Amino acid sequence: MKTNDVILQTTTKVVFFIIFLFSIHIFFAGHFAPGGGFVGGLLTTGALLLLLLAFDLKTVQKALPFNFIIVIGIGLLLSLGTAAGSIFFNVPFFTHAFDHFTLPLFGETELHTAMIFDAGVYLVVVGSALTMIQTIGGDA
Amino acid sequence: MIVLANILIVATIIVGVVFTIVTSIGVLRLPDVYTRAHAASKSSTLGVLGILLGVFFHFWLNEGHFSIQILLGILFLFITSPIGGHLMSRAAYMSGVKPTELTVKDDLAEVVKKAKQSKAVTSQKEQ
Numbered sequence: 615m616k617t618n619d620v621i622l623q624t625t626t627k628v629v630f631f632i633i634f635l636f637s638i639h640i641f642f643a644g645h646f647a648p649g650g651g652f653v654g655g656l657l658t659t660g661a662l663l664l665l666l667l668a669f670d671l672k673t674v675q676k677a678l679p680f681n682f683i684i685v686i687g688i689g690l691l692l693s694l695g696t697a698a699g700s701i702f703f704n705v706p707f708f709t710h711a712f713d714h715f716t717l718p719l720f721g722e723t724e725l726h727t728a729m730i731f732d733a734g735v736y737l738v739v740v741g742s743a744l745t746m747i748q749t750i751g752g753d754a
Numbered sequence: 755m756i757v758l759a760n761i762l763i764v765a766t767i768i769v770g771v772v773f774t775i776v777t778s779i780g781v782l783r784l785p786d787v788y789t790r791a792h793a794a795s796k797s798s799t800l801g802v803l804g805i806l807l808g809v810f811f812h813f814w815l816n817e818g819h820f821s822i823q824i825l826l827g828i829l830f831l832f833i834t835s836p837i838g839g840h841l842m843s844r845a846a847y848m849s850g851v852k853p854t855e856l857t858v859k860d861d862l863a864e865v866v867k868k869a870k871q872s873k874a875v876t877s878q879k880e881q
Contacts, residue, residue, distance in 0.1 A: 625837045632830055636823075 626668035651732035655739025689737030770804025795839025
């Protein structure tokens with residue numbers, strides 16, 4: 615029998631954006647409040663997993679045409695690059711820098727390179743979790 | 755002012771806790787899956803909503819911290835909890851869980867039967 619998933623799919627379309635925005639909030643809040651790259655990445659994975667549950671694997675792969683193994687690579691490169699970048703400024707490996715900037719719309723904001731490292735962690739978590747799920751979930 | 759705020763907070767939290775207790779009594783005492791899902795998805799949503807609203811009012815009125823995350827949580831629960839109940843009872847029905855003896859009318863049974871018949875016909879044609 616063809617399953618009738620209208621309710622689940624319609625809710626998913628709304629709820630996906632709530633979870634995704636909240637994961638981005640958690641990711642950016644990581645420096646001053648609980649959260650960070652790992653939890654943000656897991657929440658994003660949860661949002662994408664909801665899409666996978668409501669629609670099938672092929673639809674989601676068509677909507678998000680990423681190879682998630684490459685996403686892991688980009689994340690590792692970002693983290694390693696942030697850590698290695700400090701060498702060029704004659705400071706030890708992994709030294710982070712931060713400063714206060716006045717951005718349009720945001721006002722005075724503290725920007726720091728730890729955020730780029732966190733972005734790397736985020737990408738690695740999303741990439742590895744989704745690679746596992748897609749590998750196990752797909753028909754081999 | 756603080757007294758008024760505290761009365762509001764205590765009232766909403768008490769409503770929430772009472773509804774949560776009613777939920778657990780309902781899950782224990784109701785006869786079958788569907789009535790239990792009814793109790794669990796409806797009144798626990800309202801119960802958690804009351805508790806979260808109480809927490810929200812406490813942090814807003816007493817601590818001066820307007821927490822948008824709690825409001826988002828309330829919205830999220832309101833959307834997802836009934837869907838969870840719906841999907842669970844639907845899965846139970848489709849896997850053949852019988853409703854209680856007291857049931858007098860089952861409209862879904864005819865629809866499911868028809869759908870199964872039409873599927874059998876199409877699969878025969880394909881063969």
